[in-house]
Amino acid sequence: MNALLSQQNRAPLAFSLMALLLIAVGMGQSWPFALAIINLCLISAIMSLGVNIQWGYAGLLNLGVMGFTALGGVAAVLISEAPVLEAWSVGGQGMVVSFILVVITIVLAILVHRNMTSGWPRKAALSVLFIGAYFTINHFYEPSVLAIENVNPATMGFLGGLGLPIIFSWVVGGIMAAGVAWVIGKITLGLRSDYLAIATLGISEIIIAVLKNEDWIARGVKNVSGLDRRPVPYELDLQTSPWFMDMIESMFSGRLALLSDVERVTALKQLIIQGSSVFVKLCYTGLFTVVLIAILMLSIKALNSPWGRMMRAIRDNEEAANAMGKNVVRQHLQVFVLGSAVVGIAGAMLVTIDGMFIPTAYQPLRFTFLIWLMVVIGGSGNNLGAVFGGFFIWFMWIEAEPLSMAFMDLVTMGMDQASDLRNHLLKSAPHLRLFIMGLTLLLTMRFMPKGIIPEETRLHSV
């Protein structure tokens, strides 16, 4: 009974502790900084929910999280950037033709594969088809890519997007990630657990490689910055709009009344600038919270539904579930697509708040393995656990740096100011955060293998 209680109390305890930590950062460091952490915590929590759907519900080891995050980011670019009409006029036709040819090739390949019996004639036919398709498509594709990339390369050089508000990309990012996940899942889900991990890790690298090198999609390594049409107001607009100035003035009227007239004007200006940044961040916090809660509610509902029960059954014993007539491969595909869609949504949100898309920023340590830490440490199979993991690990990831700096300062205090060792230690201190992350993972796996907020043990008393 005691153990059950402690398990029930763990989630509220963990979340209150998290809230305290964030408040401490707000008071100790600054509120804008704390809000920036909270916003990314919310995004991380959504990603971690997505991975939890795959790993926690179904036991799929997907190490391609980075790829789906990046796809969500591309969606943000493709939705919000204005279309580059010039690029469409010089290269659009060729791109459309190549796209149609790709579709035709795939359809033909499927037809050949279905209608010919396996053996060398089929292999030969497929090889001829693919080699022929490669050269035909390249004939249209290469010149158009060249033409598109030559349109004003310093600022454009890509096809642009739809010019819609960026918030739509949250949905589109999810759909794009889901679509790609469907293809990847079709190919790879049949592999045993660690092969699946390696294959998805490889595929996510391929996605990033394509985004880096195919400049016509999203300018590749030239990056897209200054994404606008964002769902929240701009700081500069706020600073000049009367209602915001009035609001700040009335909020701080008590403090301002104490100052002399000249001081009051400068102080008010300062407060308005600070206030605008806090206000924008709060808007994001609100939006992200809505998304997180919506996804969390759906996840909890799904996990407790008969569908969730079936998923857990498949996870715990594939053969038995198969024998009961559940189509394991199809369910795996479904859950893989769902989880990836959630990750894609988070990826689009991330680019929205950053306002830029930088393909080289997508690194597996940060976007795949860190998300994994969140799920495993938070509590795989438990949605609240995954959310907590997202908050906690992101918080650690940010705060581990100043903490290790402080730690190194302490260690090197007795040393000579000019000593090389001291300088080296201080310079290298930020790398300690990877160490802390790894250690946290190992300790959790060893002493709390089910995570901080473990999956509920469902005991059905007769």
Place this chain on the structure above:
Amino acid sequence: MPEFVDILNAIVLFSNFVLVPAISYGAQLALGALGVTLVYSILRFSNFAHGDLMAFGTMSVILITWGFQSMGISFGPLPTALLALPFGILCAIGLSLMFDKTVYKFYRVKKSAPVIFVIVSTGVMFMTNAIVRFIIGPSDQRFMDGTKFIFRPREFKEFTGLSEGLALKSTQVLTLTVAIIAVAALFYFLQKTRTGKAMRAFSDNEDLALLSGINPDRVVLITWIIVAALATTAGTLYGLDKSFKPFTYFMLLLPMFAAAIVGGIGSPIGAVVGGFVIAFSEVIVTYAYKKFFIYLMPESLEPSGLMQFLSTDYKFAVSFIILVVVLLMRPTGIFKGQSI
């Protein structure tokens, strides 16, 4: 018909840009993949920390090399790093055994699922990565000394009178020599010695091996020693040939996995073949054949484009594509490795 000289020129060109680099890269990958495959077949998990173990071993070699250089010790025309290699291997062995004792052993005794090992090994990956970055920093390090070239392109041109040059770096010859010695020693050990046979028996059937009195702790110990030695050697050779950067070594993990799986995971000979398959396909697919064909084709048929299948930026992606294709078409790899 092209003239005889043109054919020779084409061959030299091809050797200079494809054959020689691919052979040395292939040898480095093969050594790395051997480590992956040994861990897989004996300890039974995919070790995601292997790239970082390589980085740790290489880092130790670099630090010891610097120590030797400051003491004025050198190895004549050969790089000093070769002298430091045994000490670097000892460091890597120490690290591996430390992690085995503190981390992997617990799960081995519990007989945890392979997935758990994979997750735990990413924890080890994080920690090793941090240690390396903490000690040597994240930037590029070059530690090659001694003679750089066996012959330079210009010397080759003067010697043969051809218009194409061929460079042969000493690191390339060194890589191949060391790799051949290491692989030969490993195969002799696995095939002929008592301990090697015990290891193979353990890999084939753990229960039977235990029944016949093979000491599992000893098998595990020796496996880690060999794996650390191979990883450090591979890492040092790669670092001498190119340069050392922690992030690159982490990224080498995927080509190494690809090599091990393509060859047939669990099969040592497969790892060696897989290493060369991956290296050759990476280089062949991303090489621009324009000049090559200009030598061979009559003028009227000269290619207009670069004649390149994929841009060099996709070099890394090639190994993943091969990996995925092999996983789908023939999951046991070329040499029918294990497929548990």
